[in-house]
Amino acid sequence: MEKLLDVRDLRTYFYTYRGVVKALNGVYLTIKDGEVVGLVGETGSGKSVTARSIMRLIDPPGRIVGGNVFFEGRDLLKLSDREMTKIRGRKISMIFQEPIIALNPVLTIRTQIIETIMANRDVSVNEAEEIALELLEAVGLPNPKMIMKRYPFELSGGMAQRVFIAMAISANPRLLIADEPTSSLDVTIQAQILDLLNRLMEEGRISSMLYITHDLGVAAELCHRIAVMYGGRVIEFASTEEIFKEPLHPYTRSLLKAIPRLGYYDELYTIPGRVPDLVNPPSGCMFHPRCPYMKDVCKKEIPEYVEIDNSHYVACHFAGVKDVR
Amino acid sequence: MLDEDILVVKDLKKYYPIRGGLLLRIVGYVKAVDGVSFNVKYRETFGIVGESGCGKTTLARTILRLIEPTGGEIYFEGENILSYKGEKLKDFRRKAQIVFQNPYMALHPRKIVRDIVSEPLKIHTDLSKEDIYDRVLEMLEKVGLSEEHMFRYPHEFSGGQRQRIVIARALILNPKLLVLDEPTAALDVSVQAKILNLLKSLQKEFKTTYLLISHNLSIIDYMCDRIAVMYLGKFFEIASKRDLFKRQLHPYTKALISAIPLPEPDSGRRERRIILRGEVPSPINPPSGCYFSTRCPYAQPLCREEEPRLEEVDEGHFVACHYWRELEDLG
Amino acid sequence: MKILDKWLMEHKYKIQDVKLMMNMIRESFLAKLGLTIITMFILTAIFAPFIATQDPLMQDLTNRFQPPSLEHPFGTDHLGRDIFSRVVYGSRISLMMGITVTLILFTIGTTLGLIAGFFGGAVDEIIMRITDIIMAFPSLILAIAVAAALGPSLLNTMIAIAIVGWPRYARLARANCMQVKNELYIEAARAIGVSNLRLIFSHIFPMIISPLIVQATINLGGVILLAAGLGFLGLGAQPPTPEWGLMVSEGRRFISRQWWISGFPGLAILLVALGFNLLGDALRDILDVRMRR
Numbered sequence: 001m002e003k004l005l006d007v008r009d010l011r012t013y014f015y016t017y018r019g020v021v022k023a024l025n026g027v028y029l030t031i032k033d034g035e036v037v038g039l040v041g042e043t044g045s046g047k048s049v050t051a052r053s054i055m056r057l058i059d060p061p062g063r064i065v066g067g068n069v070f071f072e073g074r075d076l077l078k079l080s081d082r083e084m085t086k087i088r089g090r091k092i093s094m095i096f097q098e099p100i101i102a103l104n105p106v107l108t109i110r111t112q113i114i115e116t117i118m119a120n121r122d123v124s125v126n127e128a129e130e131i132a133l134e135l136l137e138a139v140g141l142p143n144p145k146m147i148m149k150r151y152p153f154e155l156s157g158g159m160a161q162r163v164f165i166a167m168a169i170s171a172n173p174r175l176l177i178a179d180e181p182t183s184s185l186d187v188t189i190q191a192q193i194l195d196l197l198n199r200l201m202e203e204g205r206i207s208s209m210l211y212i213t214h215d216l217g218v219a220a221e222l223c224h225r226i227a228v229m230y231g232g233r234v235i236e237f238a239s240t241e242e243i244f245k246e247p248l249h250p251y252t253r254s255l256l257k258a259i260p261r262l263g264y265y266d267e268l269y270t271i272p273g274r275v276p277d278l279v280n281p282p283s284g285c286m287f288h289p290r291c292p293y294m295k296d297v298c299k300k301e302i303p304e305y306v307e308i309d310n311s312h313y314v315a316c317h318f319a320g321v322k323d324v325r
Numbered sequence: 326m327l328d329e330d331i332l333v334v335k336d337l338k339k340y341y342p343i344r345g346g347l348l349l350r351i352v353g354y355v356k357a358v359d360g361v362s363f364n365v366k367y368r369e370t371f372g373i374v375g376e377s378g379c380g381k382t383t384l385a386r387t388i389l390r391l392i393e394p395t396g397g398e399i400y401f402e403g404e405n406i407l408s409y410k411g412e413k414l415k416d417f418r419r420k421a422q423i424v425f426q427n428p429y430m431a432l433h434p435r436k437i438v439r440d441i442v443s444e445p446l447k448i449h450t451d452l453s454k455e456d457i458y459d460r461v462l463e464m465l466e467k468v469g470l471s472e473e474h475m476f477r478y479p480h481e482f483s484g485g486q487r488q489r490i491v492i493a494r495a496l497i498l499n500p501k502l503l504v505l506d507e508p509t510a511a512l513d514v515s516v517q518a519k520i521l522n523l524l525k526s527l528q529k530e531f532k533t534t535y536l537l538i539s540h541n542l543s544i545i546d547y548m549c550d551r552i553a554v555m556y557l558g559k560f561f562e563i564a565s566k567r568d569l570f571k572r573q574l575h576p577y578t579k580a581l582i583s584a585i586p587l588p589e590p591d592s593g594r595r596e597r598r599i600i601l602r603g604e605v606p607s608p609i610n611p612p613s614g615c616y617f618s619t620r621c622p623y624a625q626p627l628c629r630e631e632e633p634r635l636e637e638v639d640e641g642h643f644v645a646c647h648y649w650r651e652l653e654d655l656g
Numbered sequence: 657m658k659i660l661d662k663w664l665m666e667h668k669y670k671i672q673d674v675k676l677m678m679n680m681i682r683e684s685f686l687a688k689l690g691l692t693i694i695t696m697f698i699l700t701a702i703f704a705p706f707i708a709t710q711d712p713l714m715q716d717l718t719n720r721f722q723p724p725s726l727e728h729p730f731g732t733d734h735l736g737r738d739i740f741s742r743v744v745y746g747s748r749i750s751l752m753m754g755i756t757v758t759l760i761l762f763t764i765g766t767t768l769g770l771i772a773g774f775f776g777g778a779v780d781e782i783i784m785r786i787t788d789i790i791m792a793f794p795s796l797i798l799a800i801a802v803a804a805a806l807g808p809s810l811l812n813t814m815i816a817i818a819i820v821g822w823p824r825y826a827r828l829a830r831a832n833c834m835q836v837k838n839e840l841y842i843e844a845a846r847a848i849g850v851s852n853l854r855l856i857f858s859h860i861f862p863m864i865i866s867p868l869i870v871q872a873t874i875n876l877g878g879v880i881l882l883a884a885g886l887g888f889l890g891l892g893a894q895p896p897t898p899e900w901g902l903m904v905s906e907g908r909r910f911i912s913r914q915w916w917i918s919g920f921p922g923l924a925i926l927l928v929a930l931g932f933n934l935l936g937d938a939l940r941d942i943l944d945v946r947m948r949r
Binding site: 042043156158159186187188189190191192194195214215216217218220221240241243244245254255256258259260261262263264265267268269270271274275 | 483518521542547570585605
């Protein structure tokens with residue numbers, strides 16, 4: 001499979017009154033055609049900034065200061081604003097955590113979905129309306145005609161997210177970026193949306209997806225490969241199987257042990273300390289102050305992001321060494 | 326009523342009137358809590374799980390009399406707290422405390438930590454300034470903070486630390502009952518683990534009874550001894566944790582448990598998952614008969630006509646479903 | 657040393673606030689101007705006996721209608737009194753009146769507003785309808801009516817202004833109180849067992865004090881203006897009190913030839929009202945910034 005998206009050494013900084021917040025410190029990430037990649041991490045790890053940097057949606061005081069984002073072989077960071085506008089929505093589209101807020105509150109669903117379709121496809125209003133009805137049906141909304149007349153606030157969170165997904169896939173994009181689309185929904189509704197996304201993948205309506213979440217369970221269910229972020233870097237990237245069965249980075253291991261699971265009642269593992277301050281990040285490996293296996297070299301040198309096993313990438317000095325204890 | 330129960334709730338109701346029309350007449354009610362009965366034993370952790378809008382937060386606040394109920398009875402240590410006024414109510418506040426979901430908003434933004442944590446002592450005891458200081462420091466150390474934190478304002482702390490401050494304030498008077506309303510919903514996974522562990526160890530130390538409310542079944546499972554499943558203001562199932570995860574009798578409980586995404590690859594659960602139709606109905610116009618009948622995959626005509634009662638079908642295992650026997654045979 | 661450290665830590669934000677305030681005042685010309693005027697006004701009032709060149713009540717009929725000169729910087733009036741000294745002493749009356757009345761307004765208005773906002777229901781209805789009635793009248797006219805009914809005197813002027821003025825504070829306090837009382841930290845305090853009284857004054861009040869202080873600062877100028885207005889109409893201070901409004905009124909007969917008799921006290925009123933307005937605006941900006949922190 002060829003690489004659809006290849007992010008290399010991406011750096012995004014925010015210039016605030018407190019100082020420079022180094023939100024992304026060299027992110028590497030690849031997505032192959034037809035693949036779902038999960039991007040997991042805690043608050044402030046840089047998941048959303050990565051997504052927004054790929055879409056070039058970083059507003060001042062933020063700025064992408066370095067790196068490359070190759071999409072279909074072209075570097076998105078080198079495109080003009082006009083060329084980038086054509087990529088957004090048509091080639092790469094995005095869905096968000098709060099669908100009700102992301103929709104325009106004063107326009108009906110009909111207006112918004114038809115506008116989106118006509119912006120990205122060369123069709124008449126009538127054709128767009130037909131496509132819209134078909135899409136709303138495809139995302140599992142009963143009675144699409146009724147939905148079209150509604151305003152966003154008249155929809156529940158789950159319905160609004162379905163509408164948003166319909167709009168996002170309307171142009172048959174190559175890549176869908178999903179930024180925590182189920183985090184604000186209830187479990188039973190989340191299950192519906194995950195089921196829908198899986199079905200749309202099978203039907204070929206979604207070809208490739210970057211799925212951002214803080215919930216490792218959701219990632220396990222949906223993704224082929226998972227990238228774990230910490231302190232503005234991807235610190236481990238491997239197949240879902242390997243991330244859960246053979247995690248190599250100490251942070252990934254700790255995180256997995258910290259989640260409460262049904263039927264396990266031992267004391268939860270906790271990671272000492274706090275997430276790094278991205279204005280004054282720790283020297284060397286960002287994780288070293290909290291790492292149980294920390295050695296001197298971790299304080300001094302930033303570990304490189306390297307391929308350890310076949311397609312298992314890790315940024316840790318001791319990743320190749322089995323059981324450093 | 327047994328002596329082993331710290332809290333007994335009987336047929337508790339909280340209806341919010343909806344006003345409409347020109348004259349703002351009452352046109353209907355939101356039945357946030359609609360006839361809930363249960364009991365909590367000393368020193369156990371009782372969990373209430375449900376999705377947003379099921380009324381679990383209203384229930385928590387009603388039990389603490391932060392909201393006045395529309396009907397029903399609440400007994401705390403054998404006394405009906407709904408008749409409490411003045412000093413009695415103040416004394417009840419000393420014995421029953423709450424930790425809120427959002428630690429970012431539960432702390433007064435213009436008060437330093439020392440003043441926040443010492444406030445219960447100032448209200449309920451006549452300790453000297455020095456004694457109060459010592460008690461506050463002792464409590465802060467128990468929740469993992471130190472003396473230097475005493476003079477800081479809430480906005481200087483991370484979410485996890487703020488929740489520790491909230492917990493310190495709630496436990497400083499050594500209450501008998503602590504209501505935890507989604508205590509980690511606003512926190513990250515690694516911080517959540519720390520808070521849950523802290524709550525468990527504090528429970529051992531202070532011998533507190535916990536009433537834990539959450540939408541997250543994994544957390545409920547990790548923390549609780551007994552669990553109640555709530556939907557549209559009603560309890561569908563109450564059981565000990567062991568029973569509930571082995572043998573779910575209500576179809577909603579089954580769907581809820583199967584909906585949790587597990588952090589394991591290829592668990593094969595996706596295929597076995599029960600995906601519920603539609604969404605939670607509005608509590609203003611709940612469905613006739615069983616409230617779950619609109620989404621239940623096994624609903625029968627009877628379910629839409631008659632509301633099932635919550636009945637004890639096994640020792641300590643309550644369920645409100647007409648067809649739980651048939652469903653159990655179905656597997 | 658340890659005690660000092662603790663004190664510094666405890667008051668870190670108050671110290672920062674003062675620093676921030678100083679910085680913002682330094683950056684804005686109008687704020688500096690306002691602060692300068694008010695500082696001079698207050699200093700004048702405090703040190704009036706040392707600044708005034710003679711007794712403000714001393715008449716000297718041989719020296720009537722003297723234009724401004726070195727000996728009489730603001731000239732003299734129809735009774736030969738030194739206008740400069742009278743303006744200087746007048747600042748005491750204005751300041752005393754402004755501060756006393758504003759304090760009364762602030763206390764009554766805020767308390768009633770907090771009670772109305774916190775308890776709601778019938779209490780709220782009654783208090784708010786009273787404010788509606790008072791605010792339905794133009795404040796000067798109502799003040800005239802009250803002052804006329806009570807009889808002209810300085811004390812009655814203060815009572816009249818207080819009756820007219822408190823509803824503003826009450827409305828502001830009520831609106832903010834209703835917003836704050838629904839915050840989670842207020843519910844948290846209730847859950848601890850904090851009494852209503854303590855809740856209102858120890859938890860809600862500190863959160864709503866900022867806009868009230870801005871209001872009070874801007875209002876101080878208005879109070880002084882209103883008091884001068886009543887004095888001018890003969891309903892306030894009585895002769896020979898050196899009250900600015902009264903002085904303007906006394907000089908009005910001679911305005912075409914001896915402009916200084918009304919002119920200088922008028923200028924004093926203008927400057928002080930302006931000063932408080934500028935300072936109030938600056939304070940609002942500063943408190944806005946602090947809110948955002």
